[in-house]
Amino acid sequence: MNEKIYIAFINGHFPPFWKNLTADLRRCLPYPFEHFVVNVDLKLFYSMDRNQYHSTLLLAQLLKFLPEDGEKIVGVTDVDIFIPILTFLFGEAQLAGKGALVSTYRLNNHFYGLPKDDELLYQRAMKEILHELGHTFGLIHCPDYECVMNSSTYVENIDLKRNRFCLGCQKKLGVTCQEG
């Protein structure tokens, strides 16, 4: 794959330490990464009933921003996202597709009434971005609880995972994660 993976910071939402993001992602996904800001009218995706934003519709909008030289795009937002059948999501991706979306809303300690922890927030966001990108490469959830492709239904699950694919998932992707 020669084309780029774009990280889109929706409405200029930059998680802490975001400048490390592309280098950290490249340790497991050795592709060219670019980042940019996209401006989206989030009101279009807002559900008054749920006080949340419709993830699938937002992701569809995000795909329109994928540049011509882009292979994939992953959006990063700080709003609380949902799909109709679930109460909340950390992220959503098109399986073996081009787009993914990650929300930092429930990755933030602040949401759980805990003191701010930027390093932890960054680690969680980076793992979720890697997880959703893994789906866009066709990976499904992995039973290895340390693998970044393990399914996370609680934020604690994300903290348990490592920020890399397990050997099985690396083999499926045809990559070797570098230590970092």
Place this chain on the structure above:
Amino acid sequence: MKPYKILIVDDELSVRTSLKEWFLEEGFTVETAESGEDALNKMHTGPYDLILLDIKMPGMDGITLQKKIKEIDEDAIIIIMTAYASVDTAVEALKLGAFDYVTKPFDPDDLSQLIRNALKQKELTSENVQLKEKISELSGVDDIIGQSEEMKRVFEMVDTVAETDSTVLIRGESGTGKELIARAIHSRSKRRYFPIVAVNCGAIPETLLESELFGHEKGAFTGAQYRRKGKLELANGGTLFLDEIGDISFKMQIDLLRVLEGKRFTRLGGSDEIQVDFRLICATNKNLEKLVEEEKFREDLYYRINVFSIFLPPLRKRKSDIIMLANHFIQKYARSMGKPKKSIASNVQEMMLEYSWPGNVRELENAIERAMVIGKGPEITIEDLPLHINTTEKSNPGKVKLSDLEKDHILRILEETGGNVTKAANLLGIDRVTLYNKMKKYGVKR
């Protein structure tokens, strides 16, 4: 590991899409249906490991759909989804066999947990079914089905005699299930923890039958390189089932009588007497009284084995059991072939009731197995059944010669067995030599 197959039934596209994505990421094979009718059509394409149903849909609602799905696959694991939870509908869904009832939207962790539990239940159910099938394969007793008065009497007799240690003679046409009854008696008797050893006396040449029953010492005859235990010894503590007892030679009748009187015998070529303890069950489709009259069967042996007699009626005499048996075999083969259960078209049911089933339950089972293999739709149709069942037998039988009927029937059975005389003889309930003679008489070639 085989991916689990799931069916999502919901009239809302967004629910179908988002659930489908969620399950795809979990590695499931996912199919969706937008209505009850759509779901029922999909049910006929293959069994699903898990089915999620929306309770409120236009047209057929979730509760009705759940009932219909259970008719097709009674082991289906169904989870009912609703946006408007009410205790009444939840109770009704669970009473009708739903695995669980959940309110939309779900918490992701609740959904994961629910799916894990449901699949564990599915695995346990499948394992349980497989183990039961294995046990019933070994004992064979699950295939004894019947609600007709004739079969009720048979079941009563089985229960009565099982507890005793009496010798039992089971009589009935070929294919009526005599061996199954023998196994049922054994499995209900105090000897059930010991083996039941079956010997088909009609299928073994006389010279071999002797060594088969009594065993032999090394060097007893040419080719006897090792000492070998006979079936009598192997049945020690358990049950000896002698099928087609009416076919054994006069000499063997004398030998057998001696064993039955003293429960002692010697292996061929041996000199030591061996003491055995077994219960004897015999079966035959022959008229033993007539054979005794003709002095082809020893009277003393006849009285020795005819202590308690059970007569198995032919299938044509218990028509009320035919459809029940057919449905039992459909379920059995649907499970073993991993196919959805089929129903029987009403015209086929009528035809099955009219047909005389000369091969009895065995013929019915073969017909259903064939229909399950070749049938395409959700129903068993006339085309799925063997040709000879497919022809009407009501065409003015008063004007047809008996020999013509016999010839036609032999031809049909040979056609069904692909010219295999052994199988055809078995289905016809006669031995191979008799069939060859009849084929010669009627000029029938294989």
